[in-house]
Amino acid sequence: MNMATKNHIFEEHLSAWLKAKGNKEKRGEIINHICFVTKLHRKSVSRRFRKLQLRDPAAEEHRGRSVMYTPDVTAALKDVWEAADEICGELLHSVIAEYIDILIRDDLWTHDDEATGKLRAMSERTLKRRIARFEKTRGRRRGVSATSPSALKHIIPISKGPWKDVPPGYGQIDTVVHCGDTLLGDMAFTVNYTDAATYWIVPRAQWNKGSEATVESMKVIKERLPFRLRGIHPDTGSEFINWTAKRWCDEEKIVLTRSEPGKKNDNMYVEERNGHVVRKYLGYTRLDCRAVVPLMNELYDVLGLYLNHFIPVRRTLSKERVDAKYRRVYEKRAKTSYQRVLEHGTISKDVKARLRRVHKTLNPLLLKREIDTLRAQILKVQKRDRGPRRSSSSR
8 A cells, every 4th residue: 555545545534533523432433444444553643634634735745856857858858769769778878968969069959958958967777767668669570581591502611700809891791581471572682781890780772682683782882881891791591602792702802701500690790780770660561662672772871871870789798608598798888880980990090080071960860850751752662563462362
């Protein structure tokens, strides 16, 4: 029983208590009843009734701590959270000051100085607790695997790491199929590259997953990376494990390795990015209209800037098995891929200077709005060009 319930009980019996003034037997019955229900001491009951008698009905109660983070602070936090595409509190806390500075710079910040100051001073624990209140619940779907093992696996060596100390330019690559519920027919694919040292991502859309189309996507990935592509590590899919991809990697002096069949954790960097990058923004909708591929690449150009410059990632520092569970230790502060590039000692100053110039021109809220517009346009073109499908019963 909480205090509010106890107060309600006293208010219900107050009129009977006042009418029984001078009647010890009646008041004794009231005290016995309240003590039985609330488990309070007998003297506490009479003192509480006296306090209710002397209470000024016009006076407001000021109990407990004063409210620090008022609704205006919550509104400001929600604006930043939405601009960051509703990421978790641990990640948002590391970049919230930069988001506020950029929104103020571009005259997109509508909150007063007091709310802004409180939001800047908010601790990570408070931030997580407040985000949990308005975090949206999303349904989860499981995708369909489109990986078909290549017969030329013997030409590509298996590599199982370690990945912790590899220089920038060595990354993992994978394809994501936009097939909906069936793999029959032609459809769009996404080739997703994730750099192991910096978490820099470069997604690229293509029609089907032929070896030549996949190599063309890898050429674009090589051009879009801010540093030199040194090595790629796919799974055993036939789109990567073939002579076309092998010859191109040899010509470009790119190391080509592969993961062990059936071991998805060998490609842990790109596998988790498939969900956070491709599935989060394009979902599991079937995209079998060729006209959406250029629009998908427009989306990925903007999405790459948004994720690499403004969405932080928390790296796992260590993992050990304790009985039936794993104990993981994470970085204390999450970092964006842009910050990791600037901090890395092997990346040239020219690359860092070029990225700084680009970063100064970007605004996460405007990028997020452009991403939403392109997503809606992709779905509109897919629906328009494909039209409604006939059900099997109507054929």
